[in-house]
């Protein structure tokens with residue numbers, strides 16, 4: 001199990017049992033569920049991988065943890081305000097996810113954040129607890145503002161956070177027209193830059209937030225409109241997945257300064273919203289690498305509380321209630337993507353064939369063989385260079401017609417054999433010249449997995465975001481194959497060739513040899529944030545099947561699948577591109593009828609073809625392995 005860094009990224013929630021199965025501990029204690037069992041049960045219900053498994057209790061655990069840690073920090077620091085967190089719907093909008101979070105957060109009056117009109121419409125309808133907040137970020141048109149004000153009318157504590165100066169006069173005008181007093185927050189553009197992959201949400205060039213002159217302007221307009229009483233919140237967000245706690249401390253201090261100044265200007269300030277950014281330790285290295293974080297949730301809570309308290313004490317200003325908009329940290333762990341390995345592509349599978357004694361060997365093959373046998377006692381790097389030269393020569397000879405296909409195949413096979421040898425040398429841990437470093441990755445086998453990177457792991461493709469990946473079974477067997485993963489899209493970008501590792505990013509993942517007739521499942525972990533919604537339909541591979549899993553109350557290792565959501569059918573994705581399944585079927589029928597009439601196919605055969613066509617339209621978009 002050391003291969004998959006389970007102990008590092010798995011924390012209290014993922015481990016391997018003695019039989020080599022990966023298990024999840026939704027409550028972070030001894031209770032566990034074998035993920036392989038969930039897959040088996042899902043298949044039994046007709047939900048085959050690729051499959052998203054949502055561990056609903058784990059979602060709950062994270063909500064409770066965040067709230068408790070803030071409450072603890074507040075107590076320990078004798079902080080005079082409360083914690084009033086909100087969940088940003090954008091990070092995972094699925095109804096069952098939002099409902100679970102809302103219910104888990106009920107005892108803490110945990111609220112919701114929205115960044116667009118559709119999200120606000122979700123928030124308004126799903127929000128129940130009048131003591132919890134709704135925070136509205138994002139660009140706002142008049143309809144957005146009206147909707148938020150309707151929320152005020154319904155007694156909700158709903159804040160319009162100004163992202164752009166132009167929103168101020170519109171909020172004033174619409175609230176006057178409707179006769180509803182708004183609650184207003186200002187998003188400040190901090191000089192503290194974020195850090196990590198999503199740092200561009202902050203700093204001078206960020207597309208959101210008000211600069212300090214704009215803040216002065218906004219406050220003047222708000223005052224002039226007689227809405228002094230409405231401005232109560234300061235907000236900032238320096239980007240998601242902040243790896244370094246120092247960045248968070250600095251940003252909190254700067255935002256707290258804005259808060260204090262606004263309070264001193266006479267606004268009845270009461271909330272400081274520190275946005276999102278609380279990270280997930282994807283590689284388990286507990287470092288300030290992009291895919292990691294050098295702090296814990298506890299440290300985060302303490303630092304926010306402590307720094308706000310200190311700044312306010314210095315300014316002699318009463319402390320605000322604290323809001324966080326942590327999304328990733330709440331939802332990433334609960335979701336697991338399961339894919340089945342359906343094929344293996346290996347450069348090593350074809351051993352170089354010896355030429356028949358009777359046939360004269362082409363000199364280029366002789367030379368390649370000599371490099372393979374290292375007849376000249378050359379260094380690894382020299383052999384690599386020589387073999388590259390000879391392979392190019394062989395390709396040229398083939399193109400000019402001096403080498404036949406069999407000989408070309410021999411040249412390729414010998415070349416790969418040389419690379420394999422050199423790659424093994426560089427894996428031994430001895431000094432490896434730079435040019436040979438990429439050989440292990442080049443020589444790795446490709447495990448073909450039944451899923452689409454573009455649908456299910458879009459951040460891996462788009463921003464090199466790393467996710468931990470591990471087999472769901474055989475963790476008590478030593479894996480021996482160096483592999484990379486490729487998906488089933490017709491796109492060479494549809495691959496995973498960067499893996500989490502505590503020390504460095506790895507280019508290959510150690511996997512087990514595939515056994516005939518035994519499914520080999522891989523789990524991609526910590527994928528509950530953003531991936532679900534941002535995926536696209538490249539090659540028309542649609543949403544995957546999904547099951548929602550709960551712990552059984554009275555059984556140690558029991559679980560049940562409460563909900564299952566079928567992935568997109570072929571007809572669904574065709575619909576998105578303006579095809580109608582019925583029309584396509586009719587067109588097929590016309591062609592089949594014609595072929596039957598012309599005696600090209602038998603009527604029975606034609607009917608069967610049409611039935612199958614219609615059935616596949618209702619079927620899944622992924623490989624029916």
Ligand code: PLP
Pocket residue numbers: 088091113137237239240241275276277278325326327328329529
């Ligand atoms: N708040 C705002 C304004 C955001 O833009 C985002 C996402 O980037 C979040 C909260 C959620 O951030 P995270 O997922 O890092 O907690």
